[in-house]
Amino acid sequence: xxxxxxxxxxxxxxxxxxxxxxxxxxxxxxxxxxxxxxxxxxxxxxxxxxxxxxxxxxxxxxxxxxxxxxxxxxxxxxxxxxxxxxxxxxxxxxxxxxxxxxxxxxxxxxxxxxxxxxxxxxxxxxxxxxxxxxxxxxxxxxxxxxxxxxxxxxxxxxxxxxxxxxxxxxxxxxxxxxxxxxxxxxxxxxxxxxxxxxxxxxxxxxxxxxxxxxxxxxxxxxxxxxxxxxxxxxxxxxxxxxxxxxxxxxxxxxxxxxxxxxxxxxxxxxxxxxxxxxxxxxxxxxxxxxxxxxxxxxxxxxxxxxxxxxxxxxxxxxxxxxxxxxxxxxxxx
Amino acid sequence: xxxxxxxxxxxxxxxxxxxxxxxxxxxxxxxxxxxxxxxxxxxxxxxxxxxxxxxxxxxxxxxxxxxxxxxxxxxxxxxxxxxxxxxxxxxxxxxxxxxxxxxxxxxxxxxxxxxxxxxxxxxxxxxxxxxxxxxxxxxxxxxxxxxxxxxxxxxxxxxxxxxxxxxxxxxxxxxxxxxxxxxxxxxxxxxxxxxxxxxxxxxxxxxxxxxxxxxxxxxxxxxxxxxxxxxxxxxxxxxxxxxxxxxxxxxxxxxxxxxxxxxx
Numbered sequence: 238x239x240x241x242x243x244x245x246x247x248x249x250x251x252x253x254x255x256x257x258x259x260x261x262x263x264x265x266x267x268x269x270x271x272x273x274x275x276x277x278x279x280x281x282x283x284x285x286x287x288x289x290x291x292x293x294x295x296x297x298x299x300x301x302x303x304x305x306x307x308x309x310x311x312x313x314x315x316x317x318x319x320x321x322x323x324x325x326x327x328x329x330x331x332x333x334x335x336x337x338x339x340x341x342x343x344x345x346x347x348x349x350x351x352x353x354x355x356x357x358x359x360x361x362x363x364x365x366x367x368x369x370x371x372x373x374x375x376x377x378x379x380x381x382x383x384x385x386x387x388x389x390x391x392x393x394x395x396x397x398x399x400x401x402x403x404x405x406x407x408x409x410x411x412x413x414x415x416x417x418x419x420x421x422x423x424x425x426x427x428x429x430x431x432x433x434x435x436x437x438x439x440x441x442x443x444x445x446x447x448x449x450x451x452x453x454x455x456x457x458x459x460x461x462x463x464x465x466x467x468x469x470x471x472x473x474x475x476x477x478x479x480x481x482x483x484x485x486x487x488x489x490x491x492x493x494x495x496x497x498x499x500x501x502x503x504x505x506x507x508x509x510x511x512x513x514x515x516x517x518x519x520x521x522x523x524x525x526x527x528x529x530x531x532x533x534x535x536x537x538x539x540x541x542x543x544x545x546x547x548x549x550x551x552x553x554x555x556x557x558x559x560x561x562x563x564x565x566x567x568x569x570x
Numbered sequence: 571x572x573x574x575x576x577x578x579x580x581x582x583x584x585x586x587x588x589x590x591x592x593x594x595x596x597x598x599x600x601x602x603x604x605x606x607x608x609x610x611x612x613x614x615x616x617x618x619x620x621x622x623x624x625x626x627x628x629x630x631x632x633x634x635x636x637x638x639x640x641x642x643x644x645x646x647x648x649x650x651x652x653x654x655x656x657x658x659x660x661x662x663x664x665x666x667x668x669x670x671x672x673x674x675x676x677x678x679x680x681x682x683x684x685x686x687x688x689x690x691x692x693x694x695x696x697x698x699x700x701x702x703x704x705x706x707x708x709x710x711x712x713x714x715x716x717x718x719x720x721x722x723x724x725x726x727x728x729x730x731x732x733x734x735x736x737x738x739x740x741x742x743x744x745x746x747x748x749x750x751x752x753x754x755x756x757x758x759x760x761x762x763x764x765x766x767x768x769x770x771x772x773x774x775x776x777x778x779x780x781x782x783x784x785x786x787x788x789x790x791x792x793x794x795x796x797x798x799x800x801x802x803x804x805x806x807x808x809x810x811x812x813x814x815x816x817x818x819x820x821x822x823x824x825x826x827x828x829x830x831x832x833x834x
Contacts, residue, residue, distance in 0.1 A: 280747040281718075394614065423613040423774055428818040450748055453820035480822065494749040496777035497822045498804075504752040504781060510717055511747075 241268035241308075242444050243292070243329075243412050248305035250287055250296070250468075252514060258301060259515030262288050263468040265305070269412065269461075274438060274445035276459030276476060278452055278491070282511050284468035285448045289414050292446070293331045294321035309412070326357060330405035334417040336397035340389040346373070346400045347385025353407035372403040377433055395426035399433065406437070412444045413437075419454060431457055452495050456480060464488045467512060467522040470541055474557030484544050484559040484567050486527045521560070529563040537562060573601040574768045575625065575655075575736050580634030582620050594620045595631070596792035602736065605762055607769040609779030609800075611815065612789035618772045621789070622738045625770065626657045638735060653683055656729035660741035662721030666713035672699075672724055673709040679731050698727040702757060719750035726757065736768045737761075743778055755782050776819055780804055788812045 248265045251258035262284040269275045279285045290296050292307050294316055307314045309328055315321040333339040341349055347369045354365025366385070373381035376399040389397055398418060405413060415434070419427040435458060437443055449455050455462060455476065462476040464487065472485035483489040490507040497504070509526040512518060518525050524534035544564050545557040561567075582595040595617045602608050612618045623629035625636055630645040637643065643651050659665040667675060676695045680686045686694045696706050702723040713721055722742060729737055739758065743751040759782055762769050773779050779786055780800060787797040788811065796809040807813045 280749055425613060425814060425818040453822050457820050491749060494752050496751060496781055498777045498780060498819050499821055499823055506753040507749045
């Protein structure tokens with residue numbers, strides 16, 4: 238990888254609890270280069286959204302940063318406060334799952350967009366309105382002149398998602414953080430929004446970090462993938478290889494559980510359920526649900542290590558990592 | 571083939587003051603055999619949930635009728651008719667009363683419908699837990715103590731408590747994590763096969779419908795544009811809209827490299 242644009246290193250977060258903190262993100266690291274796209278997948282409670290929020294400097298109250306850093310273009314970023322906002326303002330932007338909640342209901346879409354123009358980008362009122370219309374056009378909203386006067390509730394779900402994307406792009410960011418932006422949408426609209434993201438990435442050279450629980454969606458958009466379970470990265474690597482040949486039992490379980498239109502009779506659920514934060518099993522937190530688990534798994538703190546045979550040593554191919562003692566058993570013979 | 575449930579030419583029009591009336595359902599007919607399963611797919615606003623509400627008797631149709639085993643289900647239903655068609659909703663977080671224990675919800679339901687009281691009710695509650703794969707201890711807890719998947723099991727137990735002929739499930743797995751969607755679908759399939767319950771599954775997720783249903787109906791703008799056997803709909807869709815819907819589904823076999831819309 239070229240010099241990473243965005244780098245998250247050893248990030249650890251915990252929930253404030255009366256009897257000591259509960260770790261929800263545990264030593265998470267990933268890098269995204271310019272124009273690259275990284276997917277983060279995992280179930281609810283895996284810590285994927287909190288990781289993204291920490292990166293954006295938008296951690297909810299009650300979540301503490303225990304350690305780690307976020308670096309953007311070589312500059313370390315603060316996690317909260319005025320500095321956090323000013324450092325990210327022009328570089329990082331985020332889109333959310335619920336577009337109705339993310340847009341202000343009492344202002345028109347055009348007004349919200351032009352505010353960014355005049356307050357952040359230093360444009361005049363007239364220029365910023367023109368810029369707002371231009372942005373709506375960029376995200377594929379037809380009749381942008383007219384739509385700019387619409388309030389969020391007057392737009393359909395797909396249209397609102399586009400408007401939110403326009404708002405995120407208003408500061409001309411270099412990295413776009415996406416938190417399940419298509420989950421609430423119909424399949425046909427989801428396909429359009431994914432296509433739009435791919436186009437924007439191509440045209441604007443954007444880097445993407447895309448959080449989702451849907452492997453099929455991530456596969457369409459991201460070349461690199463990180464799989465999270467109970468706040469830890471359990472596997473990472475190039476999407477294509479990782480999904481074709483998962484080298485962590487959890488990734489394999491997730492793939493097997495996914496309902497796929499082409500392979501609809503195969504779906505097999507992962508036995509058991511996700512442990513609660515603060516009550517994680519010892520050793521590898523996945524071991525109680527894992528068919529490969531041995532006694533060793535319950536006592537060993539398994540670290541993410543390079544895997545995948547001889548090609549892993551080759552610096553030309555991006556490396557794969559897995560946090561499993563038994564990953565060799567998953568390699569297809 | 572005899573049908574458990576028949577829906578004939580149902581229309582629903584919503585009148586709005588100062589606006590044109592909205593035609594939500596425009597002449598929908600379908601039938602569901604005993605222990606059969608029909609998937610109703612379509613986008614938001616296609617009218618699929620309104621059809622479900624008409625079948626469950628919580629929306630009065632503007633025209634058309636719903637029959638169960640030949641008997642007309644009038645807009646105002648008897649208790650027995652209400653029992654026959656039960657609903658399972660999308661969001662197991664808002665469809666269960668957080669202040670009541672599972673036992674109190676189920677016991678009241680059994681009493682209201684004169685199905686069981688006292689020891690018989692307690693026995694029935696335990697049976698229901700076993701049926702949906704929850705421990706008997708779950709009866710003493712409140713819904714907040716359960717995960718999304720477990721809550722959906724509770725919602726299913728509540729629907730089963732009154733021995734329904736038909737279960738209408740409106741997006742029953744779309745609020746759940748991928749890893750547990752399959753377990754809930756498995757439960758529905760088992761109930762259909764073991765108890766002979768007919769299942770009407772409403773979903774925008776074609777993979778869910780493909781997994782569970784032997785028949786599929788595709789709705790668009792209030793009308794059924796295509797209806798047929800599962801394999802026929804998925805392998806040889808006849809209607810343009812069905813094809814659009816199928817093409818839009820992201821697939822595991824499709825990558826950033828092979829997806830034409832997402833070329834890099």
